[in-house]
Amino acid sequence: MKTQHDTNESISLYDNYKINLKAKGTDEKFYFIFHERNLLLIDHQLPLLKELNELNLNEEDVNNCIYFGDFYLKDAYAVELSEEFNVEEFKEENEEINMEFINLYEVYDINEETYYLGGRAIQIIDWENNHQYCGRCGAKTVTSDIEMAKVCPECGFTSFTRICPAIITTIIKEDEDDLDENGNPTKKILMARHSYHEYPRYALIAGFLEAGESIEEAVKREVMEEVGIEVEDIEYF
Ligand SMILES: [Zn+2]
Secondary structure, eight states, rough: OOOSSTTTOOOOOOOSEEOOSSOOOOOSSEEEEEOOOOOOOEBBBBBBSSSSGGGGGOOGGGEEEEEEETTTEEEEEEEEEEEEEEHHHHHHHHHTOOOOEEEEEHHHHOOOHHHHHHHHHHHHHHHHHHHOOOOOOOOOOOEOSSSSEEEEETTTOOEOOOOEEEOOOOOEEEEEEOOOTTTTEEEEEEEEETTTTTOOEEEEEEEEOOOOOHHHHHHHHHHHHOOOOOOSOOOOO
């Protein structure tokens, strides 16, 4: 697997991944295996296995095993282990294998591509778990054959994988009263202290978009709500 930390080029989710609805039945498959939202890595890499039971995983250990596309031309599965699954026993049973369940944020430092696709995998698991029943009529849903969607056989209502867009901002002020050695205004970043933390902790302003709002409008609103100032010259990165 290529590592991204060697280059400065930004990577895309789709560099080596393709959305697909029907598994090709490749001999080896990539498994994104989650336990309590932590991802299993073997030797710091995503497991590439012929079958899940290569790792002594049985049916009762697995809540969900969802095919979600091609990764490096191999079938990719999002797997959720049951809450009762015993990680310590699992590690003992596979003691010859160097394995670890890692928080997704930490996976970012190990392999950016695995992090992106791992994020997609966990959201697909959430979507599967949260759309078992139709939100309109309450009937049991089925997975669509033609798109990544849950369909209600009673009323036809369709639920797609859900995303929740959010913004995070860097608010920069050029301070005319504080010049640098060249006589130019210094640039200062506004950080906000959260009132609900016991210890002082400062963060950038961030928040979720409201329905119908543009990203820029969300920036203006969140900044006004959190620190009470009006911002201008909003640039998008
Ligand atoms: Zn329905």
